[in-house]
Amino acid sequence: MATPKSPILVYPSNLHELDLASMVSLYRSRGEPRRSAPGKYLGCSLTGDLIREGKWWFGLYYSQAAWDRLLTKNSKGYPMTSTEFLALGKIKVAAEPCYREFLEVQIGVSPKLAYLILNDLKQFGFIHEDIHGVLYLSPDGEKALDGFSRRLFGKRFVPEFINELDPDQELLPGSRQAQGSPVNQVSLF
DSSP states (O other): OOOOSSOOOOOOTTGGGSOHHHHHHHHHTTTOEEEOOTTOOEEBTTTOOEESEEEEETTEEEOHHHHHHHSOTTSTTOOOOHHHHHHHHHHHHOSSOEEHHHHHTTSSSOHHHHHHHHHHHHHTTSEEEOTTSEEEEOHHHHHHHHHHHHHHHSSOOOTHHHHHSOGGGTOOTTSHHHHHOOOOOOOOO
16 A cells, blocks of 8 residues: 555554444444543553544544544545545546446455445445445545545555555455464354
């Protein structure tokens, strides 16, 4: 994946190992504030500072200031990752109608997670879906795509940026990370 100009959020590489209920629960609770237990502290994943309360992202914590640094301009507070960038970018450059079912297997995450992501992009008004399941980028989606493109590449979105991202970076079972990991670790899920 291209080296971002500023830090970005990423989905855990083994998220696909979870059952659907757990994945939905974790996905829906991302960005929620969490407090540390009395007498305990959390560590901010971006700054390394100790904090009493932080925004939660799949087991990682961020101070409010760090979380704000991770949000993308024109994203309406939606926590964008390279996966959302791929979804918006592929919709924008599609020469033919871009169907939800096609996109769910094309953005580098499990189809279950892709379904959740596309629903959220739709709910936030970044994409529209017609009655046939064809996805369209909204004006807000264009702005969010350009904002994230500036974050990753330092300039407005161009179709070539899609090829610069490595969708295997984050997710799929059997990806290079999952296959080539020399560390023998017992699955926690």
